[in-house]
Amino acid sequence: MSNHTIFDKILSKEIPAQIVYEDDFVLAFRDIQPQAPVHVLVIPKTKWVGFSALQDAAPLAVGEFFTRIAKVAAQLGLDAKGYRVVLNNGRDGQQTVDYIHAHILGGRGLTWPPG
Ligand code: 5GP
Numbered sequence: 001m002s003n004h005t006i007f008d009k010i011l012s013k014e015i016p017a018q019i020v021y022e023d024d025f026v027l028a029f030r031d032i033q034p035q036a037p038v039h040v041l042v043i044p045k046t047k048w049v050g051f052s053a054l055q056d057a058a059p060l061a062v063g064e065f066f067t068r069i070a071k072v073a074a075q076l077g078l079d080a081k082g083y084r085v086v087l088n089n090g091r092d093g094q095q096t097v098d099y100i101h102a103h104i105l106g107g108r109g110l111t112w113p114p115g
Contacts, residue, residue, distance in 0.1 A: 007043050007099035021075060025061075026068040028104075037107030038076055038083070042069050048100040051089040069102045078106040086114075 010017045010029060017029035020040055031039040044065040048054060054062055073083050083106030088095040 005097050005099045007041075007097055007101060008047070011043065011045065021068075021072045023068070025064040026072075028068075028072045031103065035103075036105040036110065038078060038104065040072060040076060040104045042072055042102045042104065043099060044068075049098050050095055050100050051087045051093075053100065065100075065102075069104065073104050073106070076104065076106065078104070082106070084110050 006015070009015045011027055017032075019027065019029045021028040021042075024045070026042050026044050028040050028042045031041050042065075044061070046061050046065075048057060069085055073079065073085070076083075083104055086103040086105065087100070088103075
């Protein structure tokens with residue numbers, strides 16, 4: 001597992017991203033390959049490798065991360081019609097970047113179940 005992932009580089013502004021929200025706890029930016037009209041990734045500034053790592057994380061820090069996901073979705077105007085939050089974890093979960101990230105997907109009716 002790389003400890004200097006593409007998201008570490010986006011966080012440190014080494015590589016550019018379309019940032020939609022930033023505060024002391026998170027950075028949110030548009031996915032480079034959007035799967036919906038709105039597709040934003042939210043990463044915590046405290047790095048966890050993936051969702052599994054949250055079992056050992058400080059609950060307050062996890063709470064800051066999750067409240068920001070909801071806040072970003074609201075700021076993107078998604079509250080009225082709804083949206084989906086996805087956290088892919090590990091190989092079978094199709095996680096491709098070893099830095100925890102929440103996908104916010106919205107702007108169209110999404111199908112279920114996922115593949
Ligand atoms: P995962 O499959 O790990 O849950 O999601 C990783 C996401 O990161 C993918 O949706 C992919 O399109 C996105 N992504 C990969 N590289 C970059 C990049 O350099 N910039 C941005 N903005 N998104 C990226």
